[in-house]
Amino acid sequence: MAAIAGSGGSGDGRQVIGHSVDDRALVARSWGDAGSQRRVLVVGSIHGDETEGRRIVARLTGRRAERLDGVELWTLETANPDGVAAGTRGNAHGVDLNRNFPRGWRAIPRDSGYYSGPGPASEPETRALRRFLRRLRPEITIYYHQPWGRTLIPCDRRGRRVALRYARLSGLAARDCFPSPPGSATGWQGHRAKQRAFVVELPGRALRDREVRRHAAAVAEIAEPG
Numbered sequence: 001m002a003a004i005a006g007s008g009g010s011g012d013g014r015q016v017i018g019h020s021v022d023d024r025a026l027v028a029r030s031w032g033d034a035g036s037q038r039r040v041l042v043v044g045s046i047h048g049d050e051t052e053g054r055r056i057v058a059r060l061t062g063r064r065a066e067r068l069d070g071v072e073l074w075t076l077e078t079a080n081p082d083g084v085a086a087g088t089r090g091n092a093h094g095v096d097l098n099r100n101f102p103r104g105w106r107a108i109p110r111d112s113g114y115y116s117g118p119g120p121a122s123e124p125e126t127r128a129l130r131r132f133l134r135r136l137r138p139e140i141t142i143y144y145h146q147p148w149g150r151t152l153i154p155c156d157r158r159g160r161r162v163a164l165r166y167a168r169l170s171g172l173a174a175r176d177c178f179p180s181p182p183g184s185a186t187g188w189q190g191h192r193a194k195q196r197a198f199v200v201e202l203p204g205r206a207l208r209d210r211e212v213r214r215h216a217a218a219v220a221e222i223a224e225p226g
Ligand SMILES: [Zn+2]
Pocket: 047, 050, 144, 145, 146
């Protein structure tokens, strides 16, 4: 995607898509066929204390990712670098970024553990990710979370098919027809942007190396066309 690749400047597919409350960069990277019409995005974490997905993202980089055919794969190690640094679910304002998106946003109090922020898209991380999604328009987006140990299958037909395929390939059991929470990234993408997006809830423990490899292989498999 010329507009995306061109604005990075360095030409290595690395893109700063915005900054956190504490001014940490949100860094996206691209792999595979640069300029392909088919784009797939993988987000390692949006909740800072759910870090196993980042291992899958790390596994997706390098030689296998460079070999990807017919797809431009984008990885965002985390949408919440402040939360990762602090080991917290929310960002530096204590906001749950996956309740801060405008679609279906509602006020959820701080003490619930799912604080939705003072208003829709109040947080810089939410706005950065939304801006990036609008520009990139990924065919498929995968978000890693923990700790349920289930692939969450969206209720709509298009999203359902690809998520079920991911569940089969990764070996992470499906939980069928799981509605997007209010203010979530997947909810916003499905309704506002008509994009297929789903959540992979990894187990609440460290993944074994072979599990990391199998998840990365599942991403590569669904990312490539065919
Ligand atoms: Zn989560």
